[in-house]
Amino acid sequence: xxxxxxxxxxxxxxxITDYDSEQMLLHLSGRDGAEELIDRxxxxxxxxxAFNNDFExxxxxxxxxxxxxxxxxxxxxxxxxxxxxxxxxxxxxxxLAVISCGSDLLIKEFLKLEKLEAELIVAKEIxxxxxxxxxxxxxxxxxxxxxxxxxxxRTKWPGCTVIAAGDGPTxxxxxxxADYPFVVSWNGRRRLExxxxxxxxxxxxxxxxxxxxxxx
Numbered sequence: 001x002x003x004x005x006x007x008x009x010x011x012x013x014x015x016i017t018d019y020d021s022e023q024m025l026l027h028l029s030g031r032d033g034a035e036e037l038i039d040r041x042x043x044x045x046x047x048x049x050a051f052n053n054d055f056e057x058x059x060x061x062x063x064x065x066x067x068x069x070x071x072x073x074x075x076x077x078x079x080x081x082x083x084x085x086x087x088x089x090x091x092x093x094x095x096l097a098v099i100s101c102g103s104d105l106l107i108k109e110f111l112k113l114e115k116l117e118a119e120l121i122v123a124k125e126i127x128x129x130x131x132x133x134x135x136x137x138x139x140x141x142x143x144x145x146x147x148x149x150x151x152x153x154r155t156k157w158p159g160c161t162v163i164a165a166g167d168g169p170t171x172x173x174x175x176x177x178a179d180y181p182f183v184v185s186w187n188g189r190r191r192l193e194x195x196x197x198x199x200x201x202x203x204x205x206x207x208x209x210x211x212x213x214x215x216x
Contacts, residue, residue, distance in 0.1 A: 004096075004160050005164075007099070008167060008170075011184070022102055034058050055136075089208050097119065108121070165198070168183075184199070
């Protein structure tokens with residue numbers, strides 16, 4: 001039986017301090033409207049479709065180096081050992097999937113720095129042409145899409161067991177669709193009713209190892 005670790009990105013694989021990954025990309029762009037969009041996004045309640053429209057408009061034409069720089073900055077927010085349990089699980093044959101409202105290239109650059117590889121990423125797809133951002137394809141526009149991404153996982157790995165981790169309300173549908181859901185709280189403030197709260201990925205490793213033992 002396959003074991004799939006399905007993870008949100010922003011706030012789950014690293015703590016959010018000043019900016020999340022897309023806000024960081026906007027900030028680094030220095031373009032008109034970027035800081036205003038960041039401010040509106042941070043205040044919450046901003047329609048994700050409207051955010052995605054403005055986000056795509058602002059980042060279009062940026063060089064790939066901005067994506068790498070944003071990933072490097074957020075990568076520095078965690079210690080080298082924080083994601084080691086996930087690396088060990090991959091080495092043992094567990095599959096890694098990332099389900100995010102964020103952008104795929106930011107996720108890929110971050111994972112590369114962490115020596116992790118996601119076999120499936122369901123997120124906004126940033127298109128590159130001649131070394132510059134040329135557009136975006138949206139695969140996650142609502143929290144319902146995150147639950148549908150779990151269905152995609154079950155199609156890709158029939159009969160699999162899904163261990164999922166998120167960090168907030170936008171992950172609730174994804175967590176509800178998983179077999180073993182967890183909420184990651186880097187700063188001790190995250191709480192979601194009915195889910196186990198963790199501040200380290202060791203608990204996910206422990207759950208996966210127990211499953212492997214049962215499977216034999």
